[in-house]
Amino acid sequence: MTGTPPDRTRDDAPCRGTFPPSVLRPAELEAFSRGGGARTIPLVTTARGAAVFLNGQTLFQGGAGIPLHTHNCPESVVILEGDAIVEIDGREYAVTTFDTTYVDAGVPHRFRNASDTAPLRILWTYASVEASRTIVETGVTTRVDAEHARR
Secondary structure, rough: OOOOOOOHHHHHHOOOOOOOOOOOOOOOOOEEEEEOOEEEEEOHHHHHOOOOOEEEEEEOOOOOOHHHHHHEOEEEEEEEEOOEEEEEOOOOEEEEOOOOOEEEEOOOOEEEEOOOOOOOEEEEEEEEOOOEEEEEOOEEEEEEHHHOOOO
């Protein structure tokens, strides 16, 4: 297809919702513990009007990691600071600042800080506001936005 696509009206734009514009400053937002030395700062959430995707940041202390898990939708993660080891479907990869992962629904994965002392910060985006996380070891599933509801 060539040329400029036709303008979309508000009624026919599938990825457009009604929400107040926001400037989100992670340093000013509340972080909650994920356990094991990881903290998450929710950014774009259903509580803020998200209707298409969710995102936020997770900060890892030296040596910290999160358990192997899956999601019910695709997820992308960008390394904002530090070095990590990401396990995706049984394979480990060393990743560093600005490296980006894209993992499909149902694929087991996890991140851990490759350093024992330096911090690790990631930006995650889920392709659905209905995103859930299932911990592989326990089979327990929770909605990602459930922890954001009070924010």
